[in-house]
Structure formats: structure tokens, C-alpha cells
Amino acid sequence: xxxxxxxxxxxxRLGRRAFLRAAVLGAGGAALAGAVACREEAPQATxxxxxxxxxxxxxxxxxxxxxxTFDQLDPHVSIASAAxxxxxxxxxxxxxxxxxxDFFYYDLAETLEHPDAVTYIFRIRPGIRVAPxxxxxxxxxxDAQDAYxxxxxxxxxxxxxxxxxSKQFLASxxxxxxxxxxxxxxxxxxxxxxxxxxxxxxxxPRELLSNADRLRVSGAGGGPFSFGRxxxxxxxxxxxxxNYYRKGQDGQPLPYVDGIDVLYIxxxxxxxxxxxxxxxxxYTVVNKRELDDLMDPAKYYLVKEPYFNFMSVIMNIDRAPxxxxxxxxxxxxxxxxxQFINVVHLGDAKVNGIVHHDLVDxxxxxxxxxxxxxxxxxxxxxxxxxxAGYPGGxxxxxxxxxxxxxxxxxxxxxxxxxxxxxxxSGGIEVELEPLDIGRYIDRVRRRDYDTALSxxxxxxxxxxxxxWHTSWGYxxxxxxxxxxxxxxxxxxxxxxxxxxxxxxxLVQAVRDVQRLIYSKDPSVIPLPSSSSNTVWWNFVxxxxxxxxxxxxxxxxxxxxxxx
Amino acid sequence: xxxxxxxxxxxxxxxxxxLSIAVFLxxxxxxxxxxxxxxxxxxxAEQVAAxxxxxxxxxxxxxxxxxxxxxxxxxxxxxxNFSGESIARSIRNRLPNTLELxxxxxxxxxAIGITAGVISAVWRDTLLDYAVRVVAVLGLxxxxxxxxxxxxxxxxxxxxxxxxxxxxxHFFDDPWGNLRQFLPAAVVLALGPAAAxxxxxxxxxxxxxRQDYIRTARAKGLxxxxxxxxxxxxxxxxxxxxxxxxxxxxxxxxxVIIEQIFTLPGIGQYFFQAIFVKDFPVVQTLTLYTGVVxxxxxxxxxxxxxxxxxxxxYR
Numbered sequence: 001x002x003x004x005x006x007x008x009x010x011x012x013r014l015g016r017r018a019f020l021r022a023a024v025l026g027a028g029g030a031a032l033a034g035a036v037a038c039r040e041e042a043p044q045a046t047x048x049x050x051x052x053x054x055x056x057x058x059x060x061x062x063x064x065x066x067x068x069t070f071d072q073l074d075p076h077v078s079i080a081s082a083a084x085x086x087x088x089x090x091x092x093x094x095x096x097x098x099x100x101x102d103f104f105y106y107d108l109a110e111t112l113e114h115p116d117a118v119t120y121i122f123r124i125r126p127g128i129r130v131a132p133x134x135x136x137x138x139x140x141x142x143d144a145q146d147a148y149x150x151x152x153x154x155x156x157x158x159x160x161x162x163x164x165x166s167k168q169f170l171a172s173x174x175x176x177x178x179x180x181x182x183x184x185x186x187x188x189x190x191x192x193x194x195x196x197x198x199x200x201x202x203x204x205p206r207e208l209l210s211n212a213d214r215l216r217v218s219g220a221g222g223g224p225f226s227f228g229r230x231x232x233x234x235x236x237x238x239x240x241x242x243n244y245y246r247k248g249q250d251g252q253p254l255p256y257v258d259g260i261d262v263l264y265i266x267x268x269x270x271x272x273x274x275x276x277x278x279x280x281x282x283y284t285v286v287n288k289r290e291l292d293d294l295m296d297p298a299k300y301y302l303v304k305e306p307y308f309n310f311m312s313v314i315m316n317i318d319r320a321p322x323x324x325x326x327x328x329x330x331x332x333x334x335x336x337x338x339q340f341i342n343v344v345h346l347g348d349a350k351v352n353g354i355v356h357h358d359l360v361d362x363x364x365x366x367x368x369x370x371x372x373x374x375x376x377x378x379x380x381x382x383x384x385x386x387x388a389g390y391p392g393g394x395x396x397x398x399x400x401x402x403x404x405x406x407x408x409x410x411x412x413x414x415x416x417x418x419x420x421x422x423x424x425s426g427g428i429e430v431e432l433e434p435l436d437i438g439r440y441i442d443r444v445r446r447r448d449y450d451t452a453l454s455x456x457x458x459x460x461x462x463x464x465x466x467x468w469h470t471s472w473g474y475x476x477x478x479x480x481x482x483x484x485x486x487x488x489x490x491x492x493x494x495x496x497x498x499x500x501x502x503x504x505x506l507v508q509a510v511r512d513v514q515r516l517i518y519s520k521d522p523s524v525i526p527l528p529s530s531s532s533n534t535v536w537w538n539f540v541x542x543x544x545x546x547x548x549x550x551x552x553x554x555x556x557x558x559x560x561x562x563x
Numbered sequence: 564x565x566x567x568x569x570x571x572x573x574x575x576x577x578x579x580x581x582l583s584i585a586v587f588l589x590x591x592x593x594x595x596x597x598x599x600x601x602x603x604x605x606x607x608a609e610q611v612a613a614x615x616x617x618x619x620x621x622x623x624x625x626x627x628x629x630x631x632x633x634x635x636x637x638x639x640x641x642x643x644n645f646s647g648e649s650i651a652r653s654i655r656n657r658l659p660n661t662l663e664l665x666x667x668x669x670x671x672x673x674a675i676g677i678t679a680g681v682i683s684a685v686w687r688d689t690l691l692d693y694a695v696r697v698v699a700v701l702g703l704x705x706x707x708x709x710x711x712x713x714x715x716x717x718x719x720x721x722x723x724x725x726x727x728x729x730x731x732x733h734f735f736d737d738p739w740g741n742l743r744q745f746l747p748a749a750v751v752l753a754l755g756p757a758a759a760x761x762x763x764x765x766x767x768x769x770x771x772x773r774q775d776y777i778r779t780a781r782a783k784g785l786x787x788x789x790x791x792x793x794x795x796x797x798x799x800x801x802x803x804x805x806x807x808x809x810x811x812x813x814x815x816x817x818x819v820i821i822e823q824i825f826t827l828p829g830i831g832q833y834f835f836q837a838i839f840v841k842d843f844p845v846v847q848t849l850t851l852y853t854g855v856v857x858x859x860x861x862x863x864x865x866x867x868x869x870x871x872x873x874x875x876x877y878r
Binding site for chain 2 (some may be wrong): 003267273276279442
């Protein structure tokens with residue numbers, strides 16, 4: 001069945017639609033190349049992707065599912081599913097693609113000047129008007145004062161998700177006039193623009209910020225939609241913003257659809273049933289087997305999107321024997337990454353280095369990883385343990401979050417049997433401690449573990465994965481649930497973080513620092529992960545997800561429904 | 564009887580008091596920091612500390628408990644730590660869904676269970692009796708979780724049909740759509756208890772049918788239908804009624820799995836989410852709410868016993 005699917009899949013890709021889709025990707029690539037070439041002179045606006053076929057149709061409602069409930073709609077504080085929809089209601093200044101760091105989506109800012117390593121000058125785009133609303137916010141233009149008010153709030157709101165960036169790096173910011181917003185960092189910071197453009201740094205009209213209760217349950221801004229009905233535990237709807245400033249390739253105002261219904265459907269079988277009965281437009285499969293069973297090119301098409309979550313084996317360097325680099329290398333040599341790809345992901349995954357493969361250019365080349373750092377050699381592992389004073393091997397306890405997992409990262413329970421077998425081959429006996437997620441986070445946060453099979457947060461830049469190997473750790477305060485103490489690595493990671501003027505230089509530096517970390521026998525070993533496979537109904541046209549821009553596609557509003 | 568009801572109500576208050584202390588303490592003793600769970604592992608220690616302060620988790624336990632109890636006694640159920648939403652409002656939004664599911668389930672349970680039980684008892688040891696008993700055994704042994712998944716996926720694979728999923732269709736907006744959404748869940752929920760009630764009704768009715776007063780009724784020349792309906796069935800109803808009442812109290816607290824699978828935002832789903840994120844105020848309040856439901860249901864059950872069987876008297 002799988003071979004039949006792929007046969008049909010490739011045949012399909014030679015069709016007219018596939019040709020046009022390739023043209024869209026080609027245009028995206030050309031735009032990217034243009035962006036690379038014109039880095040010093042950033043583009044004035046991001047061109048809308050070309051339509052796939054026929055003139056776009058207006059109307060209809062998109063219907064998506066979320067398996068995690070919404071907590072609230074406050075764009076700076078929300079930690080749950082709603083965050084994905086903030087860029088569709090509010091504006092970001094400029095958003096940098098996570099997977100193509102040269103691709104900038106200019107939204108509220110029409111230009112960005114970066115005159116020195118710490119200064120960012122955003123020229124605010126005229127004509128971005130607030131959507132009609134009953135919140136008392138006039139349908140006025142969003143200006144630099146709004147940007148200032150939002151970042152001021154992010155600075156002062158302890159729960160703001162971007163508060164770490166604002167506290168640690170934001171030295172000053174000001175609205176110089178209605179059209180000019182200036183941000184200065186206290187030192188060069190490579191991921192400043194990522195933090196500026198991420199979904200929890202969106203710019204809401206300043207009138208909304210004064211009433212947190214109102215912001216928690218509703219909202220309207222200059223994005224393509226505004227929040228409609230929000231029912232806690234059920235879902236939310238977004239309605240088309242007739243004031244939205246962008247136009248499609250046919251010259252008509254965007255968005256084409258009248259609205260979006262986001263439904264909270266926690267059960268996978270229910271999501272699948274809703275998708276197959278056309279109540280939903282898309283469904284993210286669990287693994288390749290489900291994809292093979294489900295995929296029918298006559299009805300659906302597949303979009304592979306980057307996925308920033310993965311599992312890791314973590315060793316606590318504050319505890320013996322993992323304070324010995326030979327033992328850490330023995331663990332690394334005991335892990336057969338290809339077996340995880342074959343067994344857990346049914347062949348549909350890639351090995352991960354310190355920076356995961358879906359961050360494309362920042363990741364080390366697969367061949368280099370396989371030939372140098374991710375080598376499975378249980379004999380060498382046993383020899384290393386013997387030389388470290390453990391001729392009979394070692395025994396260790398491993399905590400892991402039972403039943404927790406993620407689409408691309410897989411499920412912790414699926415990794416465990418393979419991991420035990422792998423480690424045993426290298427002379428390492430594992431005693432498992434499955435924990436519920438709350439207890440697991442509590443234990444690892446106190447560093448009360450020997451080894452852990454860790455479900456990681458999403459890393460949309462290389463910063464998180466690199467911070468794991470530093471003395472300040474992922475949270476940046478030295479109190480994370482894993483740290484690594486090596487002055488040379490610390491210095492190298494600090495140097496990487498200060499590169500702001502050249503993406504190429506940054507990419508090279510990120511790769512080099514990974515090689516340095518590997519030379520120190522790291523205590524975090526990322527395991528293979530797959531990308532996210534989402535199946536879409538054929539009636540969804542001009543799907544920006546197919547541009548492969550990570551979450552940046554959420555910002556685009558060009559898709560339409562051929563109903 | 565009045566004294567009995569007052570005594571039982573007072574005992575109920577004492578039970579609820581101890582229940583409130585137990586759930587309050589268990590939540591706080593259980594490992595896992597709600598502030599850390601809410602913010603995620605990337606949160607700095609400073610952020611976690613600020614969140615703990617905001618949630619009032621740094622206060623002494625007695626202060627936290629008193630604050631909660633004061634709120635409950637003054638009608639303020641509190642605010643969800645996770646969403647910031649009023650718990651009373653969330654319950655108010657979700658309770659109609661749970662109630663509708665409850666009513667449909669009870670109607671189905673009663674109709675199927677009692678009818679099948681009476682049929683099985685009256686035509687005992689016939690092919691019909693065997694068939695009903697086999698179905699009852701199936702109903703008792705099939706897990707609701709598995710059945711619910713089948714109810715969703717089999718019609719989808721065979722006919723491409725699925726009930727409305729994800730957004731509640733209100734009865735007064737679209738009665739047919741509402742039935743399509745709630746009925747499959749109610750059928751799944753009703754099947755197990757209906758089987759239990761069928762078996763209890765059958766055995767209880769068979770026992771009653773052997774009583775002298777039933778023989779007397781028949782000897783008086785009463786028709787079989789009248790004997791069963793007027794004289795036997797009412798006396799045979801006490802065991803099935805107990806099962807029904809317990810199902811009522813369990814369902815009013817929400818059916819966690821079924822609400823989750825059929826995407827019906829009711830009390831059970833709310834409970835499940837709150838436990839997952841250690842939302843203390845919600846879990847505490849819903850536990851207390853469930854306790855109140857159980858206490859009142861059991862009291863109502865005791866009163867119903869006396870109504871069904873006048874020989875039962877309470878002092």
C-alpha cells in the first residue's frame with residue numbers, strides 16, 4: 001500500500017497542479033534569493049504567493065482543529081493554542097522565518113533599517129487600520145505609538161512570554177514619530193528579530209491594552225481577521241477584517257475566506273472523523289503508517305511542515321558517573337539513531353544533531369552527523385566504560401514523561417523500548433521511572449534525576465538547543481533542568497549570539513559551535529524526529545503552509561476555498 | 564421523615580467539609596508546581612516565583628483554604644488559574660451540555676434496561692430471554708472507550724458519516740443536529756448501565772413474581788399485564804433504582820472519556836483539563852460540586868425507597 005501511495009504521489013506531482021505548485025515554490029525560492037541578495041536593502045513588502053489554479057474564489061469559512069484548549073486571547077500572555085492565531089488578528093512588525101532566516105515578512109513595518117549591531121529602525125506602514133469592532137477601539141491606523149505601548153507592556157508584564165528578551169536585551173525603545181519606531185538592544189543579539197516577530201509579540205491597538213480583562217476574551221487589530229465568538233472549552237471564531245490592507249494577486253482585498261472556525265477537538269479519532277467528513281480542512285497524521293492509510297490524492301494533498309520538537313536523552317553532569325566525559329561518550333555510542341528512525345518513525349524521520357534538522361541551514365549536515373557524531377558502536381561504548389572504571393557496565397535510573405509526546409517528536413513511550421535495548425548493548429542498564437508530566441517537570445526542574453528522556457519545548461531558533469549546553473541553561477538563569485559547564489562552550493555560544501549583521505556568518509558560527517560541543521562529549525543527545533505531515537482537502541487552494549516557512553505561513557492570508 | 568432528612572443534610576455538610584480538606588491537601592501534596600506547568604520549562608526562576616505569588620501559592624495553606632472556602636460560601640467559585648475565566652461561568656456554560664447528555668443517557672438506560680429486564684423475566688428461559696441476556700453481557704463487557712471510538716469511526720468508514728464534531732449544536736437552534744451530536748454519546752454511555760439494570764430488573768422481578776401476593780393477584784383473576792405492571796414491577800424497582808441513581812450522580816459530575824471523545828464541552832471535560840494542568844481552584848470546586856451531587860442524590864434515593872415501598876420507614 002505504501003509503494004502504491006508513493007507511486008501515485010509522484011505521478012500526481014507531475015500533473016498540472018503540481019507543476020503550478022512547483023512554480024509557487026520556485027517563486028518563493030526566487031523571492032528568498034532576492035531577499036538574500038538584498039539584505040542590506042530589505043524588500044518593501046512581501047509579495048503574495050501565486051494562486052495555484054484558476055482565479056481565487058471569495059467566501060466560505062476555514063475550519064481547523066486544535067487538540068490543546070485555549071487559555072485566553074491575551075496576545076502577550078497566552079500560553080496555549082490561541083497563540084497561533086494572534087498573527088491573524090494583530091500585526092507583527094516584521095517576522096523572520098525560522099527555517100529560512102533570510103526570509104522576512106514585512107507586516108506593520110514596511111522597512112527595517114539596522115544601522116548598527118544594536119539598533120533596529122522600523123518604518124511603520126501607512127494604511128493598516130483596526131478592524132470594525134464593538135470594543136470601543138476606533139477604526140484608526142496602527143502607528144508607532146501602538147508598537148511602543150505593546151513593547152512597554154511586554155517589558156512590564158511578568159507573565160509576558162517575550163519578557164525574557166525584553167528584560168535581558170531590550171535597552172530602550174521609542175516612537176520617534178507616528179511612522180518610526182526604534183528599538184535598541186543592550187548588546188548585539190542574533191535572535192532579536194525573531195523575538196520581535198514571534199506570535200506572542202504582536203502589536204494590538206493601544207486602547208485594548210488598558211483593559212486586560214477585555215483583551216483576555218476578545219480582540220481586533222490590523223490583521224486579516226478579528227476575534228469573533230470565543231467559548232472556553234469549545235473554540236473560537238475569527239471574522240474577516242474588511243479593513244485589511246493587503247491585496248491578493250488578483251488585486252482583490254484579502255483575505256478571501258469570510259472567517260475561520262477553530263475547534264477544540266482533543267481526541268484524535270474525533271479529529272480524523274471530522275476531517276474525513278469534511279468538517280475540518282486539515283489533519284496532522286501521527287506517523288507514516290497513518291499517512292499511508294489515509295492519503296488519497298484524489299481528495300487530499302500532503303504538506304510537510306517543519307516541526308521544532310524532539311526527544312533527547314539527557315545526563316545529569318552533577319551526578320556520577322555522567323560527570324565523566326568517557327561515560328557520556330559511551331552513552332552516545334550506544335544509541336542507534338537509525339533504529340529510532342526505522343522503528344519509532346517507520347522510516348519517516350531524520351537524525352538530529354545539537355540543532356535539529358528542521359532548522360535546515362543551522363543544523364549540521366546529515367552525513368557529517370552520521371559519520372562523526374552519531375556513530376553507533378556498542379563495543380567502543382563498553383571499552384569507554386571500562387576505561388572509566390566500569391568494566392561491568394553501569395546502571396542508571398531514567399525519568400521520562402509517560403504518555404507525553406508530540407507529532408514530530410514521537411511519543412516518549414515509543415522511544416523507551418528502543419532506548420533500553422540500545423543502551424543495554426553498550427553496557428548500560430536502565431531502570432525506568434515513568435512519571436506524569438507534572439511530576440516529571442517538577443523532578444527535572446530540581447535536577448533530581450540521573451538520566452532523563454526529555455520531551456523538549458519547541459525550538460524555533462538554534463538558541464534554545466545551544467543554551468542547553470551552557471552554564472546558564474535554557475531558561476537563561478542557570479536554574480534550568482539541565483546545564484553544562486564548559487567555559488569554552490559558554491564563550492563560543494555567547495559569540496554566536498552576538499552575530500547580527502550576516503546570516504551566513506551566523507549559520508557558520510552555529511555549525512562551528514556544535515562541532516565544539518561535540519568535542520566536549522555533550523550530556524544532551526537529541527534523538528531523531530520527523531517533520532509534521534498534514535493532510536489537506538483538495539478544496540483548500542493556494543495553501544501558504546506549502547511554502548515551508550514554519551509558522552510564518554500563519555501570517556499570510558492568501559488561501560481560498562474551492563467549494 | 565423530616566427529622567431524617569435534616570439529619571442526613573447535616574451529615575452531608577460534615578462529609579463535604581472533610582472532602583474539601585482532603586481534596587485541598589491532596590492537590591498540594593501531589594508533586595508538580597502549577598506555576599511551572601503553566602509557564603513551561605523555559606520559564607525563568609523569577610517568572611515562576613512571580614506566577615506563584617500571583618496565584619497565591621506562597622500563602623500558608625490555612626490562608627489558601629480559608630480564601631477558597633470564603634469564596635464558596637459567598638457564592639464566588641473563584642477564577643481558573645489556567646484561563647483566568649470565572650469558574651462559575653465555565654460551569655454555567657458547560658452544565659447544559661452535561662445535563663442534556665445526562666437526560667438522554669438516563670432515558671435510554673431506563674427504557675432499554677427496564678424493558679429488556681421485564682421481557683427477560685416474563686419470558687424467562689426462552690430464546691428471547693437468552694438473546695437479551697447475551698446482549699446484556701456484551702453491554703457490560705465492552706469498554707465505553709473502545710465502543711465510543713467504534714461509534715465514531717465505523718459509520719465514517721462505511722457511509723462516510725460523522726456526527727457534528729467540535730462545536731456544540733444547540734437543541735433550540737437545530738434539534739436534528741443536536742440529536743446527531745448527543746445521541747451517539749448517550750447510547751455509548753447508556754449501554755453498560757442499561758445492561759446492569761436489565762439484569763437487576765430481571766432477577767428482582769423473578770423474585771417478586773414468586774411472592775404470595777402475586778399468586779393472590781393472579782387468583783383474583785387479574786390479567787398478567789396488570790399483575791406485572793401494577794403489583795410486581797414497582798416492588799422490583801429498588802435495586803435498579805439504586806443503579807440509576809448512582810449513574811445519575813456520576814454523570815452529573817461529567818463523563819470524562821465520552822465528553823472528550825465526542826468533543827462535548829461538559830463538566831467532565833473541564834475536570835479532565837483542570838487536572839492535567841493542575842488548575843487547583845477548578846479541581847477543588849468541581850470535586851466539591853461532585854460531592855454535593857452525590858450527597859443529594861443518595862438522600863433523594865433514600866426518600867424514593869420509602870415512596871416505592873411503603874414498608875420502608877426512616878426514623
